[in-house]
Amino acid sequence: MNIVMGIYIVILGLLLGSFFNVCIYRIPRGESIVFPGSHCTNCNNKIKGYDLIPVISYIFLKGKCRYCGEKISLRYPAVELITAAIFYLIYLKYGLMFLTVKYIVLASLLIVIGMIDLDTTDVYFSTTITGVIFGIGFIIASYFFNLGIGEFIIGGIAAGGFIAVIILITRGMGWGDAEICLVCGLFLGFKLSIVMLFLSFIIGGIVGIGLILSKIKNRKDYIPFGPFIAVSSLLTIFLGEYIVNYYMAMF
Incomplete structure (x- = not known):
């Protein structure tokens, strides 16, 4: 593994994680993810570039807006760090390969879609249609890498x-x-999708039962399933082939 490339991947993850925070906040509100530029949602002051450095700016600002002192959610640097970690782990597993690019794009989509669903219990068509377009694009590209498309x-x-x-x-x-x-x-693909679905229902069931037993939710409350699909898909990226091979070995 190339250490320098690994560092680049981590930096990319941090930067995109910052952008994903914008998407997670603005898409449910019907706002553009491009304009206006980043600003404090409390005082509306435009955030300077040096206050937009992922994680580092949060630390130096002590988690508060420079202008009005409004507390900045810890989730912002958390999303940045999680995105960077996922990107790096994908690179660690697959190296500089076509699959690395494809799975980084999928992970990016899942982070945005999963977090929005967690916040709002809604899945926005603008995010899933973007995923379909990218998915079809990678299927077409797979043909040139002799990976098959069916x-x-x-x-x-x-x-x-x-x-x-x-x-x-x-x-x-x-x-x-x-x-x-x-x-x-x-x-x-088909085989890994089966793994993803299986894990989604297992994880969703365990978490759902836990929430009900702890009385955080009751049986009539709606629990968004999107985050479970997202987590299960990420686990499938890393463990899916092992699970499939283990299952096939049983027969």
Whole structure:
């Protein structure tokens, strides 16, 4: 592994993590993610470039706006650090390969979609359609890397279709969940999509039961499923092939 490249990947993750924070905040509010520039949501003062350095600016500002002293959520540097860590781990696993680029793009989409769903219990079409476009783009690119395309097309249809059937039968999930699974299937392919779905329901079930037992939620409360799909997809990126191989070895 190239250490210098690893550092570049981490810096990229920090910078994009900062941008993802903007997307997570603005998309649910119907605001442009480009204009106006970054500003304090309390006093509306424009934030200078030197106050936008990921993580470092938060530390130097002691988690407060330079102008009005409004507290800045700890989640901002947390998203930046988590994004950088995920990017680095993907690079660590796959090196400088086509899959690294593809999975970094998928991880980026999942961070934004998952966090927005966690905040609002909504999945926005503008985010999932972006994922579909990128997914199709990578499927086309896969042809030139001799990776095949059928596996990924089937993966998208199967994953999204499976959730769609559940929605039609039980009405216990939202159509946004089907959209997220469609996106993940286009990136992961059929076999890994099965792993992703399996992990989603396992993790979602465990967390859901925990929330109910701890009385944070009751059985009638809606719990967004998007974050579970996002976490499961990320786990699948790192562990999916091991899980598939272990399962196949059993037979």
